[in-house]
Amino acid sequence: MREIKNLREMYLFSQKAKNHGKKVGFVPTMGALHEGHLSLVAEAKKKADVVVVSIFVNPIQFAPNEDFAHYPRNLRHDKKLLKNHDIDALFLPEASKILPEDFKTFVEVEGLSKKLCGRSRPAHFRGVTTIVAKLFNIVAPDVVFFGEKDFQQQLIIRQLIKDLNLSIELVSVPIVREYDGLAMSSRNSRLSSHERKAAAIIYKALSIAQEEIERGEKDINKIVFRLRSLIGSEPVVRIDYLMVVNPETLEEAKQAKGKILLAIAAHVGKTRLIDNLLIDAR
Numbered sequence: 001m002r003e004i005k006n007l008r009e010m011y012l013f014s015q016k017a018k019n020h021g022k023k024v025g026f027v028p029t030m031g032a033l034h035e036g037h038l039s040l041v042a043e044a045k046k047k048a049d050v051v052v053v054s055i056f057v058n059p060i061q062f063a064p065n066e067d068f069a070h071y072p073r074n075l076r077h078d079k080k081l082l083k084n085h086d087i088d089a090l091f092l093p094e095a096s097k098i099l100p101e102d103f104k105t106f107v108e109v110e111g112l113s114k115k116l117c118g119r120s121r122p123a124h125f126r127g128v129t130t131i132v133a134k135l136f137n138i139v140a141p142d143v144v145f146f147g148e149k150d151f152q153q154q155l156i157i158r159q160l161i162k163d164l165n166l167s168i169e170l171v172s173v174p175i176v177r178e179y180d181g182l183a184m185s186s187r188n189s190r191l192s193s194h195e196r197k198a199a200a201i202i203y204k205a206l207s208i209a210q211e212e213i214e215r216g217e218k219d220i221n222k223i224v225f226r227l228r229s230l231i232g233s234e235p236v237v238r239i240d241y242l243m244v245v246n247p248e249t250l251e252e253a254k255q256a257k258g259k260i261l262l263a264i265a266a267h268v269g270k271t272r273l274i275d276n277l278l279i280d281a282r
């Protein structure tokens with residue numbers, strides 16, 4: 001595994017692979033890696049000849065009151081995991097090189113960026129898409145891998161790729177969960193043991209709603225009410241949003257019919273978690 005910090009070196013590494021007819025796969029991450037990230041790496045190994053993983057905790061996707069300073073970081077552990085997974089390059093750009101003082105350009109996907117997480121984190125996706133666009137230019141991948149845990153993010157990146165005519169294929173990878181259903185997240189390590197137990201209600205409630213929809217419940221208000229009361233049984237969990245939306249437009253669904261996305265963000269103590277379930281409601 002080659003470790004690359006220099007942006008130009010990263011670009012040349014990719015170009016060399018491409019010149020040899022190799023397909024470059026790219027997995028952008030913020031580190032503190034877990035099985036969810038590794039499932040993206042496994043998918044990349046299947047679909048690409050050369051696999052690049054980046055670790056960059058992107059400062060501009062955090063608002064000043066959010067957890068940038070406390071975001072989990074564990075580079076030693078990450079390197080060990082990635083070595084075991086036999087990736088080709090680990091890209092570790094420095095913040096000062098990605099965001100020099102005279103940096104002025106932002107990339108924003110309108111509309112989608114203001115829904116769901118964009119309501120309580122209005123500048124979040126602008127920060128994500130700006131850095132992802134830069135990483136795409138530096139790594140110059142043929143295929144990129146994003147997790148469905150961040151469903152809205154992968155949808156926004158798809159739109160970015162389309163709108164900017166990037167020759168990149170996006171592969172989205174299903175959510176990897178803990179034994180009790182909690183979606184794996186780097187932030188889970190910040191939960192106390194009590195919060196960690198309570199957090200399981202998020203997936204449990206989503207699953208109960210899914211069963212009800214599959215049994216024929218169509219009324220969104222009833223579904224949301226039931227989800228809220230289930231999650232409300234854990235006082236340490238505070239819902240930020242809980243919505244049933246169209247998985248392509250993220251517009252609120254009027255009925256549980258066809259493909260719908262149950263999407264939730266909740267604070268568990270001080271930690272904000274997200275999760276979702278994609279349901280085909282016949």
Ligand code: AMP
Nearest residue numbers: 029030031036146147149150175176184
């Ligand atoms: P992050 O390091 O949290 O920015 O995530 C990097 C990538 O890993 C994103 O594409 C995430 O959607 C994906 N990811 C994070 N957690 C999971 C998970 N539990 N299952 C699948 N993909 C995940």
